[in-house]
Amino acid sequence: MTNPLFLKVAFLCVFQLLLISKPHASEAFATRHLVINSSKVILPRSNELPSCEIYCRGELLHTVQMAHLFKDSKTFVDMKLKKPPSETIEIFKNFMQSKNNAPNVTDIQNFVNDNFEDRGKEFVSWTPDDWHENPRFVNLIRNENLKKFANDLNGIWKILGRKMIDDVYEHPELYSIIPVPNPVIVPGGRFIEFYYWDSYWVIRGLLYSQMHHTARGMLSNFLSIIQRYGFIPNGGRVYYSKRSQPPLLAAMIKSYVEFTHDEQFAIDAVPTLAAEFEYFVDTHMVEVNGHKLAVYRDSSVGPRPESYREDFENAMIFDTPEKKQEFYSNIAAGAESGMDFSSRWFINGNGTNEGNLTDIKCRDIVAVDLNAILYWNAKLIAEFYLLDNNIEKATEYETKAAKILEAIEAVLWNEEVGVWLDYDLINKKPRNYFVPTNLSPLWAKAFNRKDTKKISESVLKYLRDLKIDKYPGGIPNTLQQSGEQWDFPNAWPPTQYVVIQGLENLQTPEAKDMSKSLAYKWVQSNYQAFVTTKAMHEKYDASVFGGTGGGGEYETQLGFGWSNGLVIELLVKYGDEITPANGVSKTSVMALITVTTIAVMASVFG
Numbered sequence: 387m388t389n390p391l392f393l394k395v396a397f398l399c400v401f402q403l404l405l406i407s408k409p410h411a412s413e414a415f416a417t418r419h420l421v422i423n424s425s426k427v428i429l430p431r432s433n434e435l436p437s438c439e440i441y442c443r444g445e446l447l448h449t450v451q452m453a454h455l456f457k458d459s460k461t462f463v464d465m466k467l468k469k470p471p472s473e474t475i476e477i478f479k480n481f482m483q484s485k486n487n488a489p490n491v492t493d494i495q496n497f498v499n500d501n502f503e504d505r506g507k508e509f510v511s512w513t514p515d516d517w518h519e520n521p522r523f524v525n526l527i528r529n530e531n532l533k534k535f536a537n538d539l540n541g542i543w544k545i546l547g548r549k550m551i552d553d554v555y556e557h558p559e560l561y562s563i564i565p566v567p568n569p570v571i572v573p574g575g576r577f578i579e580f581y582y583w584d585s586y587w588v589i590r591g592l593l594y595s596q597m598h599h600t601a602r603g604m605l606s607n608f609l610s611i612i613q614r615y616g617f618i619p620n621g622g623r624v625y626y627s628k629r630s631q632p633p634l635l636a637a638m639i640k641s642y643v644e645f646t647h648d649e650q651f652a653i654d655a656v657p658t659l660a661a662e663f664e665y666f667v668d669t670h671m672v673e674v675n676g677h678k679l680a681v682y683r684d685s686s687v688g689p690r691p692e693s694y695r696e697d698f699e700n701a702m703i704f705d706t707p708e709k710k711q712e713f714y715s716n717i718a719a720g721a722e723s724g725m726d727f728s729s730r731w732f733i734n735g736n737g738t739n740e741g742n743l744t745d746i747k748c749r750d751i752v753a754v755d756l757n758a759i760l761y762w763n764a765k766l767i768a769e770f771y772l773l774d775n776n777i778e779k780a781t782e783y784e785t786k787a788a789k790i791l792e793a794i795e796a797v798l799w800n801e802e803v804g805v806w807l808d809y810d811l812i813n814k815k816p817r818n819y820f821v822p823t824n825l826s827p828l829w830a831k832a833f834n835r836k837d838t839k840k841i842s843e844s845v846l847k848y849l850r851d852l853k854i855d856k857y858p859g860g861i862p863n864t865l866q867q868s869g870e871q872w873d874f875p876n877a878w879p880p881t882q883y884v885v886i887q888g889l890e891n892l893q894t895p896e897a898k899d900m901s902k903s904l905a906y907k908w909v910q911s912n913y914q915a916f917v918t919t920k921a922m923h924e925k926y927d928a929s930v931f932g933g934t935g936g937g938g939e940y941e942t943q944l945g946f947g948w949s950n951g952l953v954i955e956l957l958v959k960y961g962d963e964i965t966p967a968n969g970v971s972k973t974s975v976m977a978l979i980t981v982t983t984i985a986v987m988a989s990v991f992g
């Protein structure tokens with residue numbers, strides 16, 4: 387009988403030793419070393435697990451994915467190996483030879499059946515040990531229907547809990563999952579592993595639900611991943627390991643400390659957070675008019691393994707390997723942004739956002755949100771160093787934050803439009819298209835306090851002119867209808883939060899008013915959708931009250947981690963007065979009363 391905890395520790399230690407003794411072949415990785423923590427453990431920056439041989443690239447992946455055995459390409463790369471990767475590769479080589487390098491679909495199906503097990507083998511369902519039947523926040527909600535809604539949402543945490551089986555720690559090479567020590571809350575649907583930026587809203591929801599231990603476990607997982615990989619991959623799979631996602635770990639840890647006052651956790655984490663920050667600075671920066679700013683980008687080659695056939699087929703319109711690779715890189719960069727996909731990342735020949743996915747140029751667009759989040763990271767890292775009385779490091783990171791803020795103001799703030807805008811590096815111009823992340827500096831507090839009044843006025847005017855506050859089902863992600871899932875009319879939880887919390891952070895009465903009415907609308911529309919569909923969705927429809935989202939690469943998914951987290955947070959905030967359908971704010975109630983009074987008076991005196 388082996389103790390599972392022992393296995394985990396042994397796995398992590400052996401893995402670290404492997405990394406130390408056998409640097410990865412890739413020169414870029416082998417020559418760079420990270421000092422990870424205060425005990426000065428030095429790890430090569432490598433992100434290759436042995437199972438990458440099967441799941442990240444190569445002839446086997448190509449052959450199976452192009453055979454279109456499964457409706458969703460992600461299914462295959464989530465299947466478990468029956469034999470170790472090198473042995474499987476040998477079997478595959480013999481298989482190909484025996485079929486004269488031209489196996490038919492039945493042959494390939496048989497090969498997969500013989501050598502792989504069903505997907506989802508790495509996890510078992512897990513009821514979090516700190517789950518509460520009646521979390522305190524529910525009592526703050528006055529309306530009985532919404533109280534029931536909140537209880538239902540709290541119940542979903544149990545459905546989304548996953549724990550890795552011991553075999554993953556014993557035989558990580560048989561799985562595409564990235565092993566982590568603690569159980570996780572997954573988003574739901576096809577997303578059966580943890581995701582990076584989703585976890586920000588999941589963890590806040592868990593904290594409000596008093597599930598501090600589960601939240602802490604997920605944070606520790608992420609820290610352990612940075613210690614092994616140098617950064618946090620998009621999601622918990624080896625095939626995601628050449629790209630990240632909006633880097634929100636520092637902000638997650640800040641949330642955790644706010645709820646638990648466990649400052650030591652932040653102090654212990656800060657060198658690792660600094661390593662992640664430096665990873666972005668080292669690998670994602672471009673220069674614009676003498677300022678350094680970040681773009682989303684990845685370091686993979688070829689199609690995304692989890693959407694291999696789709697990427698490969700879309701690349702067919704490009705006639706050279708270089709152009710194909712440029713497309714793959716931009717696709718992967720778009721995936722790193724979390725907005726996969728959107729006209730936000732399209733630059734066509736005439737420099738506009740019209741066109742289709744083949745116009746994706748994400749690597750050539752300076753994203754407002756990424757820079758705002760990096761500023762936020764630098765500020766939080768400085769704050770955590772200060773908790774540890776490390777004045778020198780705190781000052782260093784304050785300086786880094788100030789530099790990023792300067793760059794955001796110089797390049798991304800647009801005086802004419804009155805908001806921040808993404809910047810097109812090809813045509814050297816701002817991209818004047820609505821995306822909620824245009825307001826992300828408000829969320830990350832990446833703006834100058836002394837300009838608050840002016841920014842509040844211009845940002846509110848920007849939103850009102852575009853009638854962004856008038857959509858019945860929330861804030862659309864863009865105003866462009868391309869058929870991609872991060873375009874009109876879809877409305878997504880994380881970007882609702884960017885605007886709702888961003889306006890709140892401005893603290894002016896007008897901005898707080900709009901924040902509140904957007905928050906009400908979101909909760910009420912989500913509630914309506916929950917009543918009609920009996921489920922929480924990953925995305926919604928801004929154009930319909932209670933409408934759910936569609937479009938994009940895959941079927942719409944239920945669950946759903948970030949949706950639940952966001953509604954819980956908004957219910958905590960407004961639970962004492964919100965009801966299922968009083969979409970009208972106090973001011974419009976007054977307006978309504980006035981209109982009614984005039985109408986009554988008119989009928990009496992008319």
Ligand SMILES: *[C@@H]1O[C@H](CO)[C@@H](O)[C@H](O)[C@H]1NC(C)=O
Pocket residue numbers: 485490491492493
């Ligand atoms: C596929 O090829 C195998 C031989 O490798 C053959 O027996 C089988 O009939 C073929 N199936 C189809 C559907 O062509």
Ligand SMILES: *[C@@H]1O[C@H](CO)[C@@H](O)[C@H](O)[C@H]1NC(C)=O
Pocket residue numbers: 402423424425427654655
């Ligand atoms: C630093 O690394 C050592 C050795 O791997 C480990 O025991 C320790 O927990 C790590 N410390 C932190 C703060 O991650």
Ligand SMILES: *[C@@H]1O[C@H](CO)[C@@H](O)[C@H](O)[C@H]1NC(C)=O
Pocket residue numbers: 734735736738740741
């Ligand atoms: C830009 O190009 C697209 C095709 O890629 C075309 O549909 C659109 O009309 C053009 N817009 C302008 C302003 O020229």
Ligand SMILES: *[C@@H]1O[C@H](CO)[C@@H](O)[C@H](O)[C@H]1NC(C)=O
Pocket residue numbers: 703741742743744
């Ligand atoms: C996407 O745009 C390209 C270039 O304008 C065009 O050749 C291609 O047919 C379009 N694809 C689709 C699916 O519309």
